[in-house]
Amino acid sequence: MSARQEAKEWIKCIVVSIVIAFIIRTFLFNSTKVLGSSMYPTLHENDRLFTNRIVYTLGEPKRGDIVILKAPDDKNKDYIKRIIGVAGDKVEIKDGKVYVNGEEIKEDYTEKGAYTYSDESMWEVPKGSVFVLGDNRQMGASKDSRALGLIPVDLIKGKASYRYFPIDRFGSLYK
Template sequence: MAKKKNETWEWIKALLIAVAVAAIIRFFLLAPIVVDGYSMTPTLHDKDRMIVNKIGYKIGNPDRFDIVVFHAPEKKDYIKRVIGLPGDTIEYKDDVLYVNGKAYKEPYLDEYKQQVVGGPLTNSFTLAELTGQDKVPENHLFVMGDNRRNSKDSRQIGFVSMDDVVGKTSVVYWPVKDMRIVK
């Protein structure tokens, strides 16, 4: 009887440890997220399930063109692409991105630009026109969805505070047939 009690206790301890490790991973390191909508098309699809790396930006900074998850003003999480970093000036002219006066290629948009009919994928603008500021403020990002004609992003909601950034995402794990690393 004592042996059976001891074995049961060992199983309970193992389960408690497994749950604790899973909770630590979920709340501090990695988290699942579901893409909700079409603002990141063609890179991401509605209902794609992804893994968010929550620790990466605690020890480092975002890079231009990272795909990030952040808490949006509507009390939900958004997935967008980093276009502007702190101190950057941003301008779109004739469907070309200019950061600090330098033109940048956005190869993740090439396929989509070929499909677009009736004007540019990204309408021309300057950061000052949209926000009243010439540069992205310190500790903030300027983000945009890849589906530029149908994305609620920094053009509408303004700059994203780094305090609201949950983390970086680049791994689609579901549906299995679409499993991939996105850039």
């Protein structure tokens, strides 16, 4: 093979690689950097996550999913929250505890003894919406459904699946 043909092959390989990387990043997976402490203790400031962008085109959001969503109050921001209620659920916050359909949910992802503050106490989740909370339940630590209301599913950009940085906490976000 001549040097010219070899150079063409290299250029073709590089262009194909760039196109594949663009398709993967745009349509399948993305990387997200955590800013703030609204998902503490699960996520910390500057954690980096892989986000699955296609999962909700294939299925519905589920309770417990950690999602990246377009902020309903600022289209230039994204929020990271946990889905607590899905279509048809009745979410209630009473005496600092969270109930879904009348049953207290086990929240082993919050700090021990965490108290969930709320002015409003009950939400019924309609089709096409979810109820989200940050894992950090300290007063004012998370801007979530308690302040923003129910979140339209079409604002969800993807499901956070794995933490890849820092290396010492690498792994799945789900137990």
